Amino acid sequence: MRRRPKRGKTVLLCPKCGSVRVSLIAGSILGQVYHCQKCDYQGSLVFETDVADDGTPISQG
Ligand SMILES: [Zn+2]
Numbered sequence: 193m194r195r196r197p198k199r200g201k202t203v204l205l206c207p208k209c210g211s212v213r214v215s216l217i218a219g220s221i222l223g224q225v226y227h228c229q230k231c232d233y234q235g236s237l238v239f240e241t242d243v244a245d246d247g248t249p250i251s252q253g
Contacts, residue, residue: 206239
């Protein structure tokens with residue numbers, strides 16, 4: 193996975209429902225595990241997107 197240079201704040205997006213209410217719950221042998229508070233998704237795959245100064249996620253298309 194390619195990492196973009198971080199210019200500002202970023203947020204994590206749930207790959208299932210697109211919610212930003214994703215938090216890191218554990219680091220394990222499999223890597224980091226995230227939990228979505230909205231749809232209860234759990235997994236190591238999350239999207240990351242830039243946010244504007246006011247915290248609004250910027251759509252990457
Ligand atoms: Zn979700």
